[in-house]
Amino acid sequence: MGRVARPEEKVCSVTPAAGAPGSTSAGRARLADVAALAGVSVGTASKALSGSGRMRPETRQRVLDAVATLGFRPNQHAQSLHAGRSWTVGLVTTDGIGRFSTPVLLGAEDALGAGKISVLLCDTRGDAIREQHHLRNLLDRRVDGIIVTGRRTDARPPLTSVAGLEAIPVVYALSPSTDTADTSVVSDDPGGTRLAVEHLLASGRTRIAHVTGPEHHAAARDRAHHAVEHLDESGLGLSTGRVHFGEWSEAWGRRAADAVLRTAPDTDAFFCGNDQIARGVADALRERGVNVPADIAVVGYDNWDTMALASRPPLTTVDMNLAEIGRIAALRLLEAIEDEASPGVHTVPCRLVVRESS
Amino acid sequence: MGRVARPEEKVCSVTPAAGAPGSTSAGRARLADVAALAGVSVGTASKALSGSGRMRPETRQRVLDAVATLGFRPNQHAQSLHAGRSWTVGLVTTDGIGRFSTPVLLGAEDALGAGKISVLLCDTRGDAIREQHHLRNLLDRRVDGIIVTGRRTDARPPLTSVAGLEAIPVVYALSPSTDTADTSVVSDDPGGTRLAVEHLLASGRTRIAHVTGPEHHAAARDRAHHAVEHLDESGLGLSTGRVHFGEWSEAWGRRAADAVLRTAPDTDAFFCGNDQIARGVADALRERGVNVPADIAVVGYDNWDTMALASRPPLTTVDMNLAEIGRIAALRLLEAIEDEASPGVHTVPCRLVVRESS
Numbered sequence: 125m126g127r128v129a130r131p132e133e134k135v136c137s138v139t140p141a142a143g144a145p146g147s148t149s150a151g152r153a154r155l156a157d158v159a160a161l162a163g164v165s166v167g168t169a170s171k172a173l174s175g176s177g178r179m180r181p182e183t184r185q186r187v188l189d190a191v192a193t194l195g196f197r198p199n200q201h202a203q204s205l206h207a208g209r210s211w212t213v214g215l216v217t218t219d220g221i222g223r224f225s226t227p228v229l230l231g232a233e234d235a236l237g238a239g240k241i242s243v244l245l246c247d248t249r250g251d252a253i254r255e256q257h258h259l260r261n262l263l264d265r266r267v268d269g270i271i272v273t274g275r276r277t278d279a280r281p282p283l284t285s286v287a288g289l290e291a292i293p294v295v296y297a298l299s300p301s302t303d304t305a306d307t308s309v310v311s312d313d314p315g316g317t318r319l320a321v322e323h324l325l326a327s328g329r330t331r332i333a334h335v336t337g338p339e340h341h342a343a344a345r346d347r348a349h350h351a352v353e354h355l356d357e358s359g360l361g362l363s364t365g366r367v368h369f370g371e372w373s374e375a376w377g378r379r380a381a382d383a384v385l386r387t388a389p390d391t392d393a394f395f396c397g398n399d400q401i402a403r404g405v406a407d408a409l410r411e412r413g414v415n416v417p418a419d420i421a422v423v424g425y426d427n428w429d430t431m432a433l434a435s436r437p438p439l440t441t442v443d444m445n446l447a448e449i450g451r452i453a454a455l456r457l458l459e460a461i462e463d464e465a466s467p468g469v470h471t472v473p474c475r476l477v478v479r480e481s482s
Numbered sequence: 483m484g485r486v487a488r489p490e491e492k493v494c495s496v497t498p499a500a501g502a503p504g505s506t507s508a509g510r511a512r513l514a515d516v517a518a519l520a521g522v523s524v525g526t527a528s529k530a531l532s533g534s535g536r537m538r539p540e541t542r543q544r545v546l547d548a549v550a551t552l553g554f555r556p557n558q559h560a561q562s563l564h565a566g567r568s569w570t571v572g573l574v575t576t577d578g579i580g581r582f583s584t585p586v587l588l589g590a591e592d593a594l595g596a597g598k599i600s601v602l603l604c605d606t607r608g609d610a611i612r613e614q615h616h617l618r619n620l621l622d623r624r625v626d627g628i629i630v631t632g633r634r635t636d637a638r639p640p641l642t643s644v645a646g647l648e649a650i651p652v653v654y655a656l657s658p659s660t661d662t663a664d665t666s667v668v669s670d671d672p673g674g675t676r677l678a679v680e681h682l683l684a685s686g687r688t689r690i691a692h693v694t695g696p697e698h699h700a701a702a703r704d705r706a707h708h709a710v711e712h713l714d715e716s717g718l719g720l721s722t723g724r725v726h727f728g729e730w731s732e733a734w735g736r737r738a739a740d741a742v743l744r745t746a747p748d749t750d751a752f753f754c755g756n757d758q759i760a761r762g763v764a765d766a767l768r769e770r771g772v773n774v775p776a777d778i779a780v781v782g783y784d785n786w787d788t789m790a791l792a793s794r795p796p797l798t799t800v801d802m803n804l805a806e807i808g809r810i811a812a813l814r815l816l817e818a819i820e821d822e823a824s825p826g827v828h829t830v831p832c833r834l835v836v837r838e839s840s
Contacts, residue, residue: 181615234605247592247595
């Protein structure tokens with residue numbers, strides 16, 4: 125992390141030894157003793173202490189109990205690795221609503237919280253003053269690192285520069301940083317679109333309309349671009365005349381379905397930019413007496429259960445694995461804290477969830 | 483909180499003075515100087531530092547900047563008030579999904595984060611081992627207090643007893659503690675139900691059916707009980723035969739609407755236990771050619787925008803003010819930290835949002 129640890133930081137750091145304050149046997153016990161008492165391998169014990177490994181909470185708890193019992197303190201090597209660590213990480217969300225950022229946050233909390241790492245939650249509501257205030261606060265706390273997430277897949281500018289921030293590893297989740305020197309973990313939009321389109325092609329659909337959100341949203345623009353590109357490769361071609369930008373709403377899905385069937389009655393499938401649009405399309409088709417999927421297939425995006433399962437019929441849709449994005453962002457951050465940063469954009473694959481609408 | 487502050491806690495505590503590490507003018511500046519430089523009253527400056535007051539972030543930031551500039555340190559009185567405080571609060575959610583707990587958490591984060599209080603997020607996923615692990619971790623962090631929230635309004639047992647927890651104030655939000663000696667902040671279910679029923683009566687509805695979730699959920703049981711009670715008071719009476727327990731789903735709302743109109747075709751209003759059920763009812767009525775609200779009015783509960791706004795027509799519904807529940811829980815906690823605990827159950831009023839369905 126390049127910065128010299130202040131003396132009080134060592135005091136503040138909740139290193140595993142804090143489990144046994146005032147212990148007199150400090151330094152005597154070895155990691156091997158802890159591992160033996162906990163009944164795990166030395167490697168597992170080490171991972172449990174570094175907070176970077178994955179294991180069942182019970183296992184980690186056994187190791188932490190052994191640390192407390194033996195008054196174990198990490199050896200010089202571990203000390204130098206962890207000197208100055210506060211064992212806290214900041215989770216900054218710009219999304220007051222949280223439909224997208226919540227699963228990302230919970231995934232990150234899951235990966236971090238399993239260890240002795242605590243998570244400081246900050247909601248900036250997309251407000252620059254709040255962001256600055258929270259960042260100063262996180263720096264006062266001497267967090268080991270920061271994860272930033274938002275509600276959109278559009279790239280966002282790096283965090284407001286605040287004195288001291290440059291010394292702290294930051295990982296951007298879901299909304300990548302515009303600075304490619306930063307570390308970002310995003311959803312594989314091209315891959316997700318490809319899953320949906322290939323699924324429709326495999327089921328024999330050839331005249332596919334794409335109905336999506338506002339063109340100024342990357343999620344709408346990119347998925348439309350990849351859908352057209354992929355269908356062109358397949359030789360079928362989704363004439364760009366069949367891409368319809370609008371809103372992320374059911375009402376738009378209903379309007380678009382009617383418009384599409386007026387102008388292109390031969391349409392045999394709708395690939396939609398999100399599940400709300402797909403649900404609106406499915407409703408409009410049902411109300412026109414069109415059978416889904418027999419006559420026309422409908423595929424959504426997000427696997428937002430509220431929408432996908434309540435839809436009639438339930439929606440085939442693309443799941444972005446948001447919790448996994450948060451988990452991977454947390455692991456990249458833990459690596460960066462150990463001086464093993466991996467800058468650039470990391471993509472997390474999507475999965476297709478097939479239901480009755482296709 | 484009755485416990486003696488350990489020396490390192492003072493070092494650890496991020497008191498406002500931490501804004502000016504190593505300042506040499508420590509102790510010289512008075513709060514009045516800070517207030518003057520920030521251009522606010524002494525009272526406002528004090529509130530900004532205690533983190534317990536409400537003010538615009540810019541105002542608080544000006545005070546904090548003044549503190550840093552002057553190297554101000556709180557006086558003896560403030561010191562004794564804040565000795566041993568870590569200026570961190572634990573937010574424990576048992577709700578991995580978060581539709582209900584997220585707004586509560588954000589409301590609490592808003593009230594706490596505006597000050598120098600940091601929020602440690604813990605998600606127990608309703609798992610006892612995770613809860614214990616997180617609580618031990620929060621105690622290691624010497625949090626000043628803990629807010630607990632969940633996805634249901636049913637009372638929950640107090641937090642798993644962990645050594646040291648008894649010394650820390652805890653406030654339960656949305657899901658009250660079964661121990662009435664604890665402090666809980668909950669939604670005013672009787673009041674919310676009354677708002678919905680009175681609205682329907684005021685619009686001339688007299689034959690009101692109530693369709694809600696599973697009877698073993700307090701939210702379903704209580705709202706049904708209060709609806710019946712209130713209609714009996716009004717002399718109209720909602721025969722309990724008109725209360726229909728089922729699931730919190732649109733599919734149940736659709737099935738229930740059909741069943742109700744078969745057995746009680748004179749029904750002129752549906753009061754539903756949540757917005758998903760209400761949306762299902764509205765869909766079923768529309769598909770039967772019944773005009774909402776001209777023929778039959780529909781009122782939901784939750785004001786979950788995704789459901790209420792996408793419904794045809796958009797739903798009149800009861801808003802529980804979840805963010806306000808979180809904000810009040812945070813304020814009760816801050817009072818408890820200052821030894822002004824207010825045990826018992828505090829209710830937050832609901833508001834009725836009137837839309838086209840009634």
